[in-house]
Amino acid sequence: MLDNLYETELSGLLNKVKEIQNTGAHIMQVCATKIGESYELLYTFGKGYDIKHIKTVVSLGDHVPSITDIFPSAFLYENEIHDLFGIEIEGINHDYRGGLYRTAVEAPFA
Amino acid sequence: MAGKRSVIPFGPQHPVLPEPIHIDLVTEDEKVVEAIPSIGFIHRGLESLVTKKDFNDMVYVAERICGICSYGHGYGYVDALEHIMSIEVPDRVQYIRTLLFELSRLHSHILWLGLMADAFGFESLFMETWRIREKVLDMLENATGGRVIFSILKIGGLRRDVPDEVMKGFIPELDRIAEEIKACEGAFLLDPAVQSRLRGVGYISGKDAERLGCEGPFLRASGVEWDNRTRGYAAYGEVDFEVITSKEGDSYGRCEVRIKEIYQSISIIKQCIEKMPAGNHSVPVKGFPNGEHMTVIEQPRGGACYYVHSSGKKFIERMRVRTPTFANIPALAETLKGCDVADVPILVVTIDPCISCTER
Amino acid sequence: MSFANFTKIELKNLFKKPATEKYPDGPATYKEVTRGHVVNDMDVCVLCGLCQMRCPTGAITIDKKKQTWSIRPFSCIQCRCCVENCPKKSLSMAKEYTEPDVAKGQRDFDLTDRQKEVLAEQARQAAERAAQAMEARKKAAAAQNANTAAGAGAAATAESKAPAAPASEKGQAAAAPSEGSGSAGDNKETPGNRDSE
Numbered sequence: 001m002l003d004n005l006y007e008t009e010l011s012g013l014l015n016k017v018k019e020i021q022n023t024g025a026h027i028m029q030v031c032a033t034k035i036g037e038s039y040e041l042l043y044t045f046g047k048g049y050d051i052k053h054i055k056t057v058v059s060l061g062d063h064v065p066s067i068t069d070i071f072p073s074a075f076l077y078e079n080e081i082h083d084l085f086g087i088e089i090e091g092i093n094h095d096y097r098g099g100l101y102r103t104a105v106e107a108p109f110a
Numbered sequence: 111m112a113g114k115r116s117v118i119p120f121g122p123q124h125p126v127l128p129e130p131i132h133i134d135l136v137t138e139d140e141k142v143v144e145a146i147p148s149i150g151f152i153h154r155g156l157e158s159l160v161t162k163k164d165f166n167d168m169v170y171v172a173e174r175i176c177g178i179c180s181y182g183h184g185y186g187y188v189d190a191l192e193h194i195m196s197i198e199v200p201d202r203v204q205y206i207r208t209l210l211f212e213l214s215r216l217h218s219h220i221l222w223l224g225l226m227a228d229a230f231g232f233e234s235l236f237m238e239t240w241r242i243r244e245k246v247l248d249m250l251e252n253a254t255g256g257r258v259i260f261s262i263l264k265i266g267g268l269r270r271d272v273p274d275e276v277m278k279g280f281i282p283e284l285d286r287i288a289e290e291i292k293a294c295e296g297a298f299l300l301d302p303a304v305q306s307r308l309r310g311v312g313y314i315s316g317k318d319a320e321r322l323g324c325e326g327p328f329l330r331a332s333g334v335e336w337d338n339r340t341r342g343y344a345a346y347g348e349v350d351f352e353v354i355t356s357k358e359g360d361s362y363g364r365c366e367v368r369i370k371e372i373y374q375s376i377s378i379i380k381q382c383i384e385k386m387p388a389g390n391h392s393v394p395v396k397g398f399p400n401g402e403h404m405t406v407i408e409q410p411r412g413g414a415c416y417y418v419h420s421s422g423k424k425f426i427e428r429m430r431v432r433t434p435t436f437a438n439i440p441a442l443a444e445t446l447k448g449c450d451v452a453d454v455p456i457l458v459v460t461i462d463p464c465i466s467c468t469e470r
Numbered sequence: 471m472s473f474a475n476f477t478k479i480e481l482k483n484l485f486k487k488p489a490t491e492k493y494p495d496g497p498a499t500y501k502e503v504t505r506g507h508v509v510n511d512m513d514v515c516v517l518c519g520l521c522q523m524r525c526p527t528g529a530i531t532i533d534k535k536k537q538t539w540s541i542r543p544f545s546c547i548q549c550r551c552c553v554e555n556c557p558k559k560s561l562s563m564a565k566e567y568t569e570p571d572v573a574k575g576q577r578d579f580d581l582t583d584r585q586k587e588v589l590a591e592q593a594r595q596a597a598e599r600a601a602q603a604m605e606a607r608k609k610a611a612a613a614q615n616a617n618t619a620a621g622a623g624a625a626a627t628a629e630s631k632a633p634a635a636p637a638s639e640k641g642q643a644a645a646a647p648s649e650g651s652g653s654a655g656d657n658k659e660t661p662g663n664r665d666s667e
Contacts, residue, residue, distance in 0.1 A: 001400060002404060003405065008391075009242055026321060026323045026411075026439070027320070027323050028323065028406075028415060028432065029415050029417075029430070029432035029437075031417060031428075031430040031432070033419050033427060034427070034428070034429075035427065035430040040419075042417065044404065044415065044417075048336075049338075049340070049341060051335075051404070051406065053404070056198055061467075072322075072440070073322045073323050073437075073440035073441070074254060074439065075440070076149075076436060077436075082151075082159075094146070096148065099148070099149040099150070099155045100148065100149065101149075101469070102148050103153070103155075163526075167526040170526050170547065174547075233482060234483075235476065238479060238483070241489045244489070248501070251501045251504060252501050252502070252503070253501075253503075253551070254503070255501070255503040255504055255505040255563075256504075256505055256548070259547075259548075261505070261547075261548070261549045261550060269550070269554065270550075278629070293478075293479055294476070294479070296475035296476065297475060298478040300475070301476070322579075364628075391547055449484075
């Protein structure tokens with residue numbers, strides 16, 4: 001099991017991320033996992049050697065807010081999630097519009 | 111008056127790049143004012159392969175994510191699964207894993223020195239460093255049977271034991287490598303011509319580097335003490351080492367950090383060989399993994415995260431590899447701003463880009 | 471000063487012999503444990519199919535009808551998985567790397583005639599054992615029938631058929647182990663070799 005895991009609704013995501021940013025943490029990774037029909041987004045932050053996770057569950061039609069206003073360097077992760085899982089993320093500072101991974105089949109694949 | 115802006119594409123094919131990355135350089139005269147990186151030329155979908163392969167066989171796929179960081183990827187995957195399945199591996203396995211990890215760090219750093227020498231146009235130094243690297247590869251082949259892909263990791267231990275005599279034989283070899291690196295070190299750190307290419311190029315402050323989520327030698331060169339090995343995974347908790355940093359924050363600092371880490375790796379390997387406990391090389395594994403775990407380890411190029419999510423079936427639901435280069439690309443785009451076009455190749459090499467890892 | 475540093479190395483290198491090996495002129499050197507390519511000792515192989523099952527890339531195929539063991543060298547990743555799982559230790563890892571080829575092909579290896587005979591002999595023995603087991607089972611069944619008949623006969627007139635039921639259960643239980651041991655022996659001697667019969 002993951003330590004320091006906070007589960008939150010999609011609406012509370014940005015507040016929680018902001019809260020973690022105020023502690024001086026930096027972004028470590030963002031990833032999506034397909035569980036049945038829904039998707040889990042896992043945001044990982046690190047401060048020193050401490051790691052914190054935020055998990056939120058979204059479904060395919062949801063509009064996920066981008067965290068690039070808070071962590072500008074998260075744009076690659078968010079573009080990756082959009083290209084490989086087909087989750088719409090709104091307001092990325094560098095939006096490649098599906099051009100980061102030019103896959104032959106549009107996401108979602110399965 | 112601002113100069114006329116033009117866009118110069120850099121890559122995906124470029125003499126300095128072993129792998130394809132594309133950067134659009136927005137330039138004003140000779141200066142880069144903005145850099146927009148784009149990847150995605152060698153995406154192979156290896157992460158999604160995990161849903162179709164037996165989790166034991168997936169170790170082979172994880173090792174093949176990249177040729178240079180091969181061992182680290184295998185280790186990260188195996189370690190995450192061992193945590194999920196609560197497998198305690200014997201001490202000997204931990205020590206051998208640490209030893210192999212450091213050997214692969216050694217060869218990766220020496221490889222980088224060669225690439226760096228090539229980037230600033232010192233061909234014979236490049237060949238000299240790669241000649242030294244060959245010895246490290248020979249040692250790895252002696253220990254595991256493979257030069258690039260070791261195929262020695264499995265869930266629950268190692269697939270074969272490395273005999274003590276073989277490891278004892280490494281010590282004189284390591285001394286010789288240290289001597290030879292010492293001889294080359296002057297060319298990297300003291301040579302005035304080389305310094306004029308490295309000093310002050312691509313400066314990034316420690317604060318910025320941390321904010322942008324940099325990893326590895328790139329971060330440590332800016333004076334931030336952050337090395338995941340101090341988390342004490344494998345046998346790192348039982349060997350002596352210090353986090354190496356540099357105050358420079360520029361390309362010179364990154365070179366310095368990596369050269370010092372070569373000596374550090376050699377010292378860790380020697381400590382491992384001295385303390386090597388006896389014991390089994392594997393433990394049996396039963397059942398299927400159920401749960402999730404994130405392993406954070408220090409690859410030669412920086413920290414890497416391995417996230418595995420499984421729900422008690424033969425096939426795992428998700429494996430996610432966040433490689434150091436992925437974390438360093440935003441910072442690379444930041445440091446490229448304000449440098450000369452001629453310095454771009456050197457700067458790209460200083461993050462030690464590994465695009466195959468990044469795209470998986 | 472540091473210029474002189476590297477010049478020293480360069481000068482040394484000028485008078486040293488090359489660090490590389492002249493490969494086609496001299497022999498290539500391999501380490502003791504190098505994973506080069508997989509070889510199968512067709513004198514020992516029993517075509518059990520474990521290697522085919524365990525190969526992560528599916529490079530190995532076994533044809534039990536034709537009695538061949540085939541490998542696609544371009545698919546093989548030299549992971550040594552088949553060698554570790556071989557029950558007869560007929561597979562081993564040779565030091566030399568796979569030879570270059572112009573096309574992705576499959577290399578077939580026939581069992582040696584001697585091994586074919588050995589396998590045929592084993593299959594024949596297994597068949598014999600199976601036949602014996604069948605015989606034993608028939609005998610047991612016959613004995614059980616007789617038992618039930620006797621039991622039924624004894625209790626025929628006055629009692630109900632209740633005592634007959636345990637007797638028949640006992641008879642089946644006696645027959646079952648002989649069947650089990652027969653098939654287990656079969657598997658051990660000639661794993662999956664019934665096709666070749």
